[in-house]
Amino acid sequence: MYVLGIDVGTGGTRALIIDQQGRTRASAVAEHPPFSVPQPGWAEQDPEDWWRACREAIRNALRSSNTRPEEISAIGLSGQMHGAVFLDSENRSLRPAILWCDVRTDAQCRYLEERIGRDCIVQLTCNAALPNFTLTKLLWVREDSPQLWSKVRHILLPKDYVRLRLTGEFATDATDASGTLMLDVANRAWSAPMLEAAQIDPAILPKVFESTEVTGTISAQAAEETGLRKGTPVVAGAGDQAAGATGVCVVRPGSVSATIGTSGVVFASTDQPLLDPKGRLHTFCHVMKNRWHVMGVTQAAGLSLRWFRDTFGANAAAGQDPYDVLTAEAAPIPPGAEGLLWAPYLMGERTPHLDPNATGALVGVRVTHKRGHIIRAILEGVAFSLRDTLTIFRELAIPYDAIRLGGAGASSPLWRQIQADVYGKNVLIPAAKEGAGYGAAILAGVAAGWWPSVDQACDALDSLSASTAPNPAASRVMEKQYELYRRVYPALRNIFESR
Secondary structure (H helix, E strand, O other): OEEEEEEEOOOOOEEEEOOOOOOOOEEEEOOOOOOOOOOOOEEEEEEEEEEEHHHHHHHHHHHHOOOHHHEEEEEEEOOOOEEEEEEOOOOOOOOOOEOOOOOOHHHHHHHHHHOOOOOHHHHHHOOOOOOOHHHHHHHHHHOOOOOHHHHEEEEHHHHHHHHHHHHHHEEEEEEHHHHHHHHHHHEEEHHHHHHHHHOOOOHOOOOOOOOOEEEEEEOOOHHHHOOOOOOEEEEEEEEEHHHHHHHHHOOOOOEEEEEOOOOEEEEOOOOOOOOOOOOEEEEEEEEOOOOOEEEEEOOHHHHHHHHHHHHHHHOOOOOOHHHHHHHHOOOOOOOHHHEEEEEEEEEOOOOOEEEOOOOOEEEEEOOOOOOOHHHHHHHHHHHHHHHHHHHHHHHHOOOOOOOEEEEEEHHOOOHHHHHHHHHHOOEEEOOOOOOHHHHHHHHHHHHHHOOOOOOHHHHHOOEEEEEOOHHHHHHHHHHHHHHHHOOHHHHHHHOOOOO
């Protein structure tokens, strides 16, 4: 028997089938169209694209592995967090979904702080009001499009829209709900005081489940569209960060991961809801009832390199991975990129600046710098931005030693070495490479009774494929570069704050 993990990402949806030993039987990805940017700082997608990609990925995974529908014991879901899907009484989408990286709602954040109080918001939800969070998107639509808002009957997060199409049920999980600014994270339930203060009817929100609880079963319609068996259980799953951490076995307190996807996340598992008084870190529920996590987020981590590729090209020949070509171009450049610095604030920034208006910059350009220097500076700048979170971890006495890597930052040998040198720690590469989809499959396996708990699943499945130690000489260079990097944001803010 097998379980299926589905991850609804920003760029595409992955369907992953694993067996009881945690081995990947099949993996298939169907891409989404690039998200639209109607105005600077906006980011939107059509939820129907997620459902189309989900159907395609599931069918391809089943077909490529010759897996029969009745061999799938359970299904787990993961997906991009913070997005807002607006549905009417017929479950039709009223407008494009507003995504996690959309930062149009600065005014709504200020409204919440004035109405409720910044400290009170943190006490109620364990998080500060940021434009990325779902609640601010609801307030923006309510103010911008009151007629449309009057038709809203359901609000769902991205993966939970796919759940609705699979099962007909309105449900979410505690990890994903943590990123809405509407959850009482400490008590793992919708915050009545927060909803009342923001004037949000709780009836439009889905029921909150724990990650391994069953939320519904595959409907007859979904079975016909996906090739799955009608009645197959679908578990609550997790937001992409908690699911990705589960996939690399960062579930026990003291374990830390650094993942570079479109965004970048440094993630630490905890046994209590720790708070950063300054609101620079997010405090969310983890995939077990007695666990939480703290994390810092870089908005444009892998997106920085993708922006360079899309804007300036990769000079890749047919069949070559363009990112391999880019990192090969950067490999001969010495640590520190000969003084070049990259500030990765292409979509504003969360940790540590909490500034939706932050802008990116390439600083220190000289005539001697070539393309390879710029690429290397981008790789280093993203690592510096993630180190900002580790700096806050030390401030708050959050323990960590070696750091597990995920995403693009784990697959590139150069980026692995850069991270080891910037963090000054050994970086570990888990054998599992499928990220959030793999974590979603593990949660389905626990629900199917394969393992008694997520901890025991990770005990059974955890293995490493490699580790990279910091180079002492390069680490000394990176330490000096990091100190210079930390001076870039204040300078940028002084330049652009009067615009």
